[in-house]
Amino acid sequence: MWSDIVKKELQGIMGEQWVKDDPQSLVTHSYDGTPMLQSLPDAVIYPENTAQVSETLKVLSKYMIPVVSRGSGTNLCGGTVPVQGGVVMVMHRMNRILEIDLQNLTATVQPGLNTKQFITHVEGMGLFYPPDPSSMAISTIGGNIAEGSGGLRGLKYGTTKDYVLGLEAVLANGEVIRTGGKLMKDVAGYDLTKLLVGSEGTLAVITEATLKLVPPPKYKKTMLAMFKDIYGAARTVSSIIENRIIPATLEFLDRPTIRVVDDFAKLGLPLDMEAILLIEQDGDMESVERDIARIEEICRSEKAERIQVAESEAEALKLLTARRSAFTALARLRPTTILEDATVPRSKIADMVLEINKIALKHNVQICTFGHAGDGNLHPTATTDARDQEEIHRVEAAFEDIFEAAIRLGGTITGEHGVGLVKAPFLEWKVGAAGIEVMKGIKQAFDPHQLLNPGKVFAKSSRKRVVIEHG
């Protein structure tokens, strides 16, 4: 339990001003980017280095106080809401780039580093860090690693998990472990690096990361393809992949999403279209031109109404930035915006879009859909009002159906947001009872007293539902 004794001990480690338990600090660390969730912690702390994290965890485990480590709290699965109280550990002060190794093409950074600042920094050195979550202007590298963040470039370049080579992390008992390193090959034992990526702060507190950098693409081209027929757009996605073209970015926005994004970013997007695809290809000039030409052909064969290629880099950037705002921009429609993260194999995108619209109709809820269609990762988003209990129940029922449909189509309940609190009851649908038991065993090995981000990933009970086997 939090007490003055614990407070004194922690202040001894971090200094008085970095241990806060005033109402203001508690309220402002009681939420993250997930709607309708709020829970007050007992204290908020700001460590400055690994030693402090280690010492702190020793104290907290001695008193059995839970701890939620967090970056900017932009996640959408309730992953950083302190549902069991305890201490919120904010990593913002650990925000340095420790090394850029130009011989090995790696970067070693602290977890609190802002993702966009990092990307801008390495790009300034003529290098490229591809993971680009939509929240990158705000999010931290540590948060990206903990949640296994994806982004707009996931399709061609992979996501955060593909760029983490090594980690330093502190276990619940305060012991420091190091995994991986500046290595492209490493099969020494279980892959703890990959295990920690996406572990949502439930296994250890990440204090340092070694990341892979790659040479930047030489040339890129961005285009918009606009469709009167939403399924034509969705089929185009599958068709592009089938034609063995992997664009850097292949984003899907339906009509309501186009409208709100345009209302925010004032891009002059076509408001009479049912869907648009935002497509970017990068690489050598010749191959980019060839791919874009071929993609145009495919779009036309799926009856694209209009195709428009961005005239300048600034215009392309504006389009991509606007797309990143889609989730929040949807809040313009109704007070509460609940965004989900259903993902299917890329060939099933059109089927999934059909399913989502059917489900929305069935439950009489408004669901807008956008997302990283190229990697099968859709964000069906319900616009609703948290104050209308009855409607919220319908929304929940609709999302249950959506998750079920995703799994039926061979997909998953979350592609990049993580399980956190929100998806915990559905995890068993995806991994099965045995899968859950294995995961719980791993959790037990890392954190025997359940102190690290308790209440996340594993639900007290799973939603009961007969799930059709993967087709």
Place this chain on the structure above:
Amino acid sequence: MAEPKTMEHGMTVSLVDTLKNKLDYDQLTNCMRCGFCLPACPTFRETGLEAESPRGRIALMKAAVDGIMQPDAAFEEQMDHCLACRACEPACPAGVKYGQLIEQTRDSIEQHTVRHRWWVKSARKMAFEGLFPHPRRMRLLGGALKFYQKSGLQKLTQGTGIMNLFPDELKGMEKIMPEATGTGVIKEIGVRHPAKGEKIATVGLFRGCIMDIMFTGTNVNTVRLLTEAGFEVVIPDEQTCCGALHAHSGEGGGAKKLAKSNIRAFKDLGVDWIVSNAGGCGALLIEYDHLLHDDPQWKDDAAWFASRAVDVAKLVVEHGRVPYFEADSQAGVRITYQDSCHVRNVMKSSEAPRKLMRSVEGVQFVEMEDSDRCCGSAGIYNLTQPDMAGQLLDRKMDCAKNTAAQYMITSNPGCLLQMKLGISKSGMENEMKAVHLVDFLYENMADKK
């Protein structure tokens, strides 16, 4: 949850009630806590603390209304700590009207607080009630100030160190005060000014109160610039203070009263546009519709007014004939620009001033790093929150220095004074001069008569 701190009874309870009453709960709910506002917020950038961000402040407001926390002294301080620069608003994809929320909160606090430093409170009362709404008194004050500056009294006070009795932040400002006039724009050049060449539209000049006595010349130059650009200009003498300082400090009632007088003054003239050359004023003028939205008698006229209010640079670029500007000097002048937060974030005029500055022949425009970031002036923030304001200004002057510009151009009297203060504090008087955009343009207008 931690036990909320108890405070003097009665006061807390009624502040909660006032917050519940005043705060727009829909706007509080519309904030979905995505965090897009965080990188845009100067106080968050300086401190890295969630509570110092718009997302954090909205969470605090909502927690107070929802009964999760008591709005204690720290809560009030946090609300004061916001610059109200509103950089978070263009950054918010959800379109949350943060400016309105912070004003509603401050308005509520102002009704209950006993906390302000004595000189802030009494100076406010004097200025807000006794001075700004009374143009004649403002001109008298201007005359007194002019006397003070011209008679040698200023030299004397500076020499005797009598200013040491005042807080540092006032001392700094006293040194860089521009020369006041006791006249105002109407006394200088009269009420009505025909357009040069074919008339495009009739515009009413909003002269401002401090603006008019401290920067009479800028108002005069605004008229000349506008007539040259094809506008007939009228300056209704019945207009009064815009009410921005009242509204931003939580005195909504005073602001509404002033707004009504102004609406009447300009409506009677039937102007096509109401032009402002001070961001702080302009931002409120353009939101008179919001200010009076629940007043059925004034709602429509307020909307009429708000839809016509426009920043001078934006009006010239978008509707006028842009005059030909050419620098006198052959040497090649370097200029840079500090956005007025309110011109940029509320009046949405950031391209237009740059377009005008770039159009001046023989002048090189250099963009300053973080030119869109608040300079710390923020109404009277630099007097009430000197620490944060000073921190922001120091950072700003580092960026200013890097531009190696001879002119620091601004679009708002508060920013202009703050830039003058910054230049003086960092010892750059010989390299850089702060000038209002309108004055700079008029100076470089090729055929001024």
